[in-house]
Amino acid sequence: MKFRTPLSHARGLGSAKEGTGHWWAQRLTAIALVPLMLWFAWSIIGLTSADYATVHAWIAQPTNAGVLLILIYAAFYHSMLGLQVIIEDYVHVRWMELMLMILVRFASIILGVAAALAVVLIATES
Amino acid sequence: MSSPEASHERPLSPHLQIYRWQITNTLSIVHRLTGFALSAGTLLLVYWLIAVATGPGRFAYAQALITSWPGQLLMLGWTFSLFYHLGNGIRHLSWDAGWGFELKTLRATGWLVVLFSLIMTGVCWWLAGAIPGIAP
DSSP states (O other): OSSSSSSHHHHOOOOOOOOHHHHHHHHHHHHHHHHHHHHHHHHHHHHHTTHHHHHHHHHHHHHHHHHHHHHHHHHHHHHHHHHHHHHHHHOOOOHHHHHHHHHHHHHHHHHHHHHHHHHHHHHHHH | OHHHHHHTTTOOOTTTTTTOOOHHHHHHHHHHHHHHHHHHEEEEEEHHHHHHHOHHHHHHHHHHHHHSSSHHHHHHHHHHHHHHHHHHHHHHHHHHOOOOOOOHHHHHHHHHHHHHHHHHHHHHHHHHHHTTTTOO
């Protein structure tokens, strides 16, 4: 038996209250990723047949390392938001949706930190 | 979230069973697919960076994986996905700015994105093969 009016019920459930934040973060990271990914593609093309020392030196170069760190942050943030939307759209079993959301969030942070740590290690090694 | 009885058995937009397949919805689906592919592709980026951080042995192994034919096939897929998602992402951003909603413009920019991603994929692979030693 429900004692609350439909309106009060809806208010109680509320929205995620993060709609604009999500939307805005997705756009900001998207804008950032346009030049970042063009730079990345161009760089990778230049490194296709490079040996270990060349690749290592390229990542260790401070500007490259810095831009790579920003790219890693933006890419994982953007991908996390995108995967979240996919889960929201297609997974309709609530507990599964929640589990996947948690998984995507944790995996994004772990992978992002791992990538960033690798860059920092390479940059500080030599 | 509505109550279960309200959300139950409600038809889902965009009514795929009666929806006429066209360029706009195809591009929209491909945008999502490429986004998902790129998310999976971040695993390779992480693996590759860790390999470089670990040392020449691991790096050589990673390079061997990437240059194997399944690796190259994945790289080709990711190159296309990157440029498609980038191009169509800019198309999305233009909609956010309120531009390009007319049906004619919508279709034109759609085909432009397809052309852009195919050309960029080709150019990148040509560059990677033709001038392998360009100074980083």
